[in-house]
Amino acid sequence: MPENGVVLKQGKVIAMSAGIAVLNKPISYEITCTDKMPLAKNTELEYVKSDGSKITVKIGDRTGTLSIVDIILIPALSELDRSYYEVVNSKLVFKIYSHTNGSFEGENVIGVAPDFMKADTKYFSTDGITFTTRDGKKVGKAYNYYQFLPLRTKTAYTAKEIDAYIARELKDREAKGSSGDTETYGYGAVLGSKEVGMNVKYAADTNWGAKAAAHYYAFEKESGFKDAKQNYKIGFTNDSDYLYLRVRIGPSTSFDELYNYKRFNLPVLVYGEENGWYKITSDKLHDKAVYIRGDYITLQETTK
Structure with a gap:
């Protein structure tokens, strides 16, 4: 063709x-x-x-x-509308289009735009990771901090601060006459997209993870970006040929296995390294550090 x-x-x-x-x-x-x-x-x-x-x-x-x-x-070159990303004041804005209603459903500011993106240009993505021009040409990959930060991280905010923000947002939405909808299923404990994370199976809405990340970013912006300043390291399991990737209670194969990952490209929170092993937060209930061999984890930079 x-x-x-x-x-x-x-x-x-x-x-x-x-x-x-x-x-x-x-x-x-x-x-x-x-x-x-x-x-x-x-x-x-x-x-x-x-x-x-x-x-x-x-x-x-x-x-x-x-x-x-x-x-x-x-x-690709049709003039029909579709969902897209753009850079506004160095921030990444996701505009979601409803093909049923024939209109855009609003703007979601999800964080700082990746360096490869420019203002006054529309970018497209079906997974929130790989971005293209309208004709399908790939321009770069980026992982948004708020969308792919493991949910097992410890927030810098108090419950009182979070509750106060939610109360203000709900009051504002009620004043505008609108309201919002209030198991990770084995694809990673992050909000994610249809590529990885809770969004894979938890929500049919492909953009659920991005919408939730936009709320997180809005809260951070109002509250001083305390979580962004914690500099958490995010990694992804990287070996597609190595099923049942073992997670151990110590940094060597002499330590017992606590659990294993049955898929690759799963996100983990990395907070240390010992003897060539990464110390990660456990995805199974466990009050101490767990470890994965360093060569089975790829550290991933994120945009905040």
Whole structure:
């Protein structure tokens, strides 16, 4: 197919050279032969290819096949609106588009923009990690601190400070006549996206993790960025060939295994190193440090 090519059937796009696929109904998207994740109506997926009836799509690194009747194909260079990210005053703003309502649902400021992004430019992502231009050209990867910070970190705020902020926000929303909706499922104890974290299976809304991160960032901005200043180190398990990655109670193989990770690319909070082993916060109830061999963890810089 030529660049920017489109195939129509009875006025409907059934194949194209590049673009996105938008769900027109909720579905269960197969992750493995034994596991699925929910995806809501209006979810935007990366288009891969089409045979006219079956559409191959991606969300993050997960490739799947959907029926043409369940989606709407939007060519990359189409002037139709879609969700996008932009830089405003050095901050990363996520604007979410509802294809059902034909309008944007508001702005979510989720933190400081990555260095590779420029103002007055729209960026696109189906997983909140890998960003592209509208025509699908990749421009960079970034992990937002508030979206991928492990939830087992200790906050610098008191319960009183958090409750006070929530009360102010609820009062403000009620005054505007609006209200908000009030197990990690094995994909990592971070808010995340459909690539990694609670958002993989906890919420059908692909943008749930980004929306929650926007609330966290707004609270931090008002309260002095105390959590951002703690300089937590975030790592990801990195060996796809090493199933059942062992987490031990000490920094060598002579120590007992406490639990294991059955998937790779899972986020962990790293707060020390001993003898080539990273000291991490346990994802299983345990009141002491646990350890993973250093070569099985990749430290990841984040944007705040």
